[in-house]
Amino acid sequence: MRVPFEWLKEFIEIKESPNEVAHRLTMSGLEVEAIEQMDSDVVFEINVTPNRPDCLSVIGIARELSAAYKTPLIFPEHDVLAETGELDFxxxxxxxxxxxxxxxxxxxxxxxxxxxxxxxxxxxxxxxxxxxxxxxxxxxxxxxxxxxxxxxxxxxxxxxxxxxxxxxxxxxxxxxxxxxxxxxxxxxxxxxxxxxxxxxxxxxxxxxxxxxxxxxxxxxxxxxxxxxxxxxxxxxxxxxxxxxxxxxxxxxxxxxxxxxxxxxxxxxxxxxxxxxxxxxxxxxxxxxxxxxxxxxxxxxYPKRYKPDEISVRYNKVNEILGLKLTKEEIIGCLDGLGFEMKKMANSLKIKTPAYRRDIKREIDVIEEIARIYGYDRIHAQLPKATIISQESRVKSHELKIKNNIKESFLKLGFTEVVNYSFVGMQEIDLLGISQDDERRSLVQLKNPLKMEESFMRTTLIPSFIKNMIHNLSHGNRELRLFEIARVFIRQESDSLPVEREHLAALYYKEKSKSLYKDDTANFYIVKGVIEAVLNDLKIYNYSFVRSSEPFLHPGQSADIYIDRSQKTEDRGQNSKLKIGYVGALSPTIVDSLDIKAHKPSVIVMEINIESLTPHALQEVKYRPLPKYPYIERDTAIIVDSMLEASSLMKWLKSYPSDLIEDVYIFDVYQGKNIPEGRKSIAFNVRYRASDRTLKDDEIDTLHKSLVDYILDKTKGQLRDN
Structure with a gap:
């Protein structure tokens, strides 16, 4: 932008030469690229950055000099009075x-x-x-x-x-x-x-x-x-x-x-x-x-300007700039910029003028102080900081997640195992994995320890089956094992295999006599373990969907999904990402292992930790404890046996009501009094208001509406016994 020197002097008293003014402007962040002499005037060619539209005028440049030189700004004559009456407009x-x-x-x-x-x-x-x-x-x-x-x-x-x-x-x-x-x-x-x-x-x-x-x-x-x-x-x-x-x-x-x-x-x-x-x-x-x-x-004027209020700490100014400015010096740097300031003991409360919408944060105000103080007056010095590479930061985050997972499993009664990373083709065949599955892309060892383990493993499950057989042969009849280790997927080219960090676990229990009756299926026990581990990692956007893994029981298994639509960098991709699975080992596989036990239950799980990492240990948001009591309602409905419980949960959570605090499924039943091909699902709904105590008749009406909505979605009916 071209700015005549003589025009500038109409708005501010300038005693310095054009060269000195040009230097002062440049040191305050407005680069003067050229000074052109034209007859009896001098014209500055000023490079104004895109974030400083306030300087795209003569008075804007004058305002900068006014702040730098502590000289008052003179505004041009502009007051006018209307010389006629009302406008027909x-x-x-x-x-x-x-x-x-x-x-x-x-x-x-x-x-x-x-x-x-x-x-x-x-x-x-x-x-x-x-x-x-x-x-x-x-x-x-x-x-x-x-x-x-x-x-x-x-x-x-x-x-x-x-x-x-x-x-x-x-x-x-x-x-x-x-x-x-x-x-x-x-x-x-x-x-x-x-x-x-x-x-x-x-x-x-x-x-x-x-x-x-x-x-x-x-x-x-x-x-x-x-x-x-x-x-x-x-x-x-x-x-x-x-x-x-x-x-x-x-x-x-x-x-x-x-x-x-x-x-x-x-x-x-x-x-x-x-x-x-x-x-x-x-x-x-x-x-x-x-x-x-x-x-x-x-x-x-329908949409009025509301200034941002920014808190600026005096000690933070000096910490960032490496200076020892007094409070008065800090305030003096900002005086001429048109900020509305409220002085506090340790900070300033600043409201930005309408022409400085680029100032949003404390650091922006500190930059203004640096500009007006003068960049040439701030001496260079090496910062005192520990340099951590991005790679180290990522590894530190991954290590924290793995340690968190280990602590979660240990406190839930599991024992960590460490296995060799080798597997035999017969173990992959046992799992019934299809030929086009990437877990068939095994890396063959040139010099294996033994021929039965001549490949690098692509899944951790075969290792756990061997752990189970070994422990059963030594009299251990109840097992809770977990491992965090790498799997290796061969690439079609000669490049190195893809390595992924996986978490796997095995839960083994036999049917035995007990003083008390516990009908909880072992599958749900392990599913609960997974939920506890994910909650410890501050991951809540997960779901379970019926699994089609060939080595799992079709009625007691589920794939684990993460909803990644909440992360900005993942938007535009498929919303649901499969990160693993959990389920009872197929009866066919269990029978082939020739386990000498009555109705043994073998539950396995495996999760890709790398898929989990971006969603783990996110910022936790707290809210005040509720002031008013809640009201609960339990309902059981009869639906098609193929209906996923996760689908029912999705519909329950999508019901539009601010009074619904929590929902969960507490029972799934098939058997006596339930028609063939149908099952009963019972769910609990907790209602609470943030501003009042709810009444039963209000909740009865709301709950009936919710149940009608669910029955319509599931094509089900209320269970009456």
Whole structure:
């Protein structure tokens, strides 16, 4: 951006030379790329970064120097008084998400002509050609205050009405009767418009437009329309000053392939509070230069600016910058930047001005202090920190997870085993794994310890079967074993095999006489172990689905899935990721092992730890203990025997009610009094309100509605016995 030195000096008293000013600006983060001598003036070529739209103006640069030199900022004359009564003019914003504020002022009986030489010269120094005195004033104020303006020929605005919105919003936001009368039927087709550069353009459907009572008259924030532009015969004008959503302007400008001084500023974010001052400044200058009468003002402000409040700790400032600044010095660095500050004992509470929306965090404010203090005054020094590589950090996280898993299994009564990583082909055959399964991609050893173990294992289950046989032969009749180890998958090429960290466990129990009766199936005991381990890892987005693993009992097995849709980096992939399985070993396999026991129960599980790692040990969120009691309801329904319990849980959790605190299934039964091909599933629902004590009749109604919803989903019926 080009900034004349003499223009700068109208806003701030500068005693330093242009070279010294250029150095000060560069050391505060605004790089002066060139200094150009033009007649009796000097022009700075300043590189303004995209996050600093507040510096895309002369007053923005002056504000930076004011803060750096501790010199007051002088604002240009802009106060005006309306010289006539009420305006016969209406403005409606139908898309407040894209237009947060829209103001306008009418100036009548002015004379369009050439601009005075001083105005032409300043525009020329900044790289803008003169057009006429009215348009030149809008460009001058844009350069001076950083806020784009647009002047319409008032006589060309149909119906003395301005509407701001996209074509879709205008169609839906304006009542149909008015819409027909005002000619908005044309919105149903593609909008074409001739802009001020004389080119007819097809306007994107989502582009924000300025409309009069019959047609679009400007592409908001980018360029006005040819039909409403200021020409030599123009006498009355309507000056527009607005705040448009930056993303919308950027998209429209890119879609049209049209870059202007206005769009350049709007798409980076303008100062919503400067909007009114810019409007009044333009009206003031037009009266001075083109004569005319200044009329009243319209200001529609539906979406007001709310400043961010940031806490800045004094000790953190010095810790980050490596300085020893006093509180007074820290406050002094921020004084000239327009921040609203509240002084605390150990910190500052800061509210950011509307022109500094790039400041969101404490570290952003610390950067401002560094800029104003001067980067050249901060001496370089080596930081005192322990350097940990990303690889080490990942390994540390993985180690923590493995240790957590081991602790969980140990406290649940399991014993850790360590097996060789070798397996025989006959053991894979025993599991009945299909030929296209990757667990058939075994890495063969060139020099095996024995021929029966001449491959690297692709699953940990064969090792556990051998552990079980060995223990049974030595009289151990109840086993709880687990192991964390690698599996190896051969690749088709000559590259090294894929290595994965797996967790596996085996639970073995025989049917025996006991003083007390426990009907809990061993499968559910191990399933509960898995749930306990996952909960210890702070993983809650898991589910169990009927498994099709060939070596597991079809009615007592499940695959374990993680729902990864909650992680941003995993979105767009399949929501459910299989991480493992759990189940009773197939009766066919158990029989082939020739175990000398009455109805032995062998439950195995295996989980890919690497698939688990990204979801483990995430941030824990706490909530206050409930103040009011809960109400429970138990219900049993009869459904098709093939219905997954996980499907029922999904439907229960998806029921739309804020009063449902928890749901769980506590019984699944098939047998006497249950029809063939059907089963009974009983579930518990806990209801609680955060603001009151619930009443039974309220919950009875809600629970009946929930049960009706579940019966409809499952095609089931209530169990009455």
């Amino acid at each position: 209406n403005v409606d914003i139908v898309d407040t998400e894209l237009c947060h504020r829209y103001a306008g002022r009418v100036v009548k009986n002015l004379k369009v002509g050439n601009s005075p030489e001083w105005l032409k010269r300043r525009l020329e120094l900044c790289g803008i050609r003169s057009i006429n005195n009215v348009v030149d004033v809008t460009n001058y104020v844009l350069l001076e205050l950083g806020h784009p303006l647009h002047a319409f020929d008032l006589r060309t605005i149909k119906g003395h009405r301005i509407i701001v919105g996209t074509s879709k919003k205008v169609r839906t936001g304006v009542p149909k009767k008015s819409c027909d009368f005002l000619g908005y039927k044309s919105c149903d087709s593609k909008i074409k418009m001739r802009t001020l550069d004389g080119i007819e353009r097809e306007i994107p459907d989502d582009a924000l437009l300025i409309w009069d009572a019959e047609r679009p008259i400007a592409v908001a924030g980018v360029m006005g329309g040819m039909e409403t532009g200021v020409i030599d015969s123009t006498q009355d004008i309507f000056i527009e000053s607005a705040y448009f959503e930056p993303i919308s302007i950027r998209k429209t400008s890119k879609a049209l392939g049209l870059k202007t001084e206005s769009s350049y500023r709007f798409e980076r974010g303008t100062d919503i509070k400067m909007l009114k001052k810019a409007l009044d400044r333009a009206a003031y200058l037009m009266k001075e230069i083109a004569g005319g009468t200044i009329c009243g003002k319209i200001d529609i």
